[in-house]
Amino acid sequence: MKDGRLPELKSWxxxxxxHVGEAFVLRGVEVTVDGVLAEDDGRLGLRVSGGDAVLRLxxxxxxxxxxxxxxxxxxxxxxxxxxxxxxxxxxxxxxxxVRLTGPLREADKGxxxxxxxxxxxxxx
Numbered sequence: 507m508k509d510g511r512l513p514e515l516k517s518w519x520x521x522x523x524x525h526v527g528e529a530f531v532l533r534g535v536e537v538t539v540d541g542v543l544a545e546d547d548g549r550l551g552l553r554v555s556g557g558d559a560v561l562r563l564x565x566x567x568x569x570x571x572x573x574x575x576x577x578x579x580x581x582x583x584x585x586x587x588x589x590x591x592x593x594x595x596x597x598x599x600x601x602x603x604v605r606l607t608g609p610l611r612e613a614d615k616g617x618x619x620x621x622x623x624x625x626x627x628x629x630x
Contacts, residue, residue, distance in 0.1 A: 515612050527581040534570040561621045565590040590623040603629040
């Protein structure tokens, strides 16, 4: 997210496929983003540092990481599954600087980017 601008995930997937063909699969994109918690259309959002972009936030639905030995998606820990809920419970509606990590996905409708919170930390 250079200069606070959000990435174009479909473009990244296309570029990746163009470079490596079918030899590898891009399972998803996980990001770590600094910003300020904000309300976004009645929901919890993150105003990305360095720009005006607001990411919609959501609970973790699945991890990007892959368990090679188990040949499956790496299971989320309880802390990872509860990160979004805990973030929302502790937010008091006032500006709060945080660093969020999790899969970044594009909504089916409208191309809205959603950060599925896997972990968070308060920032000074």
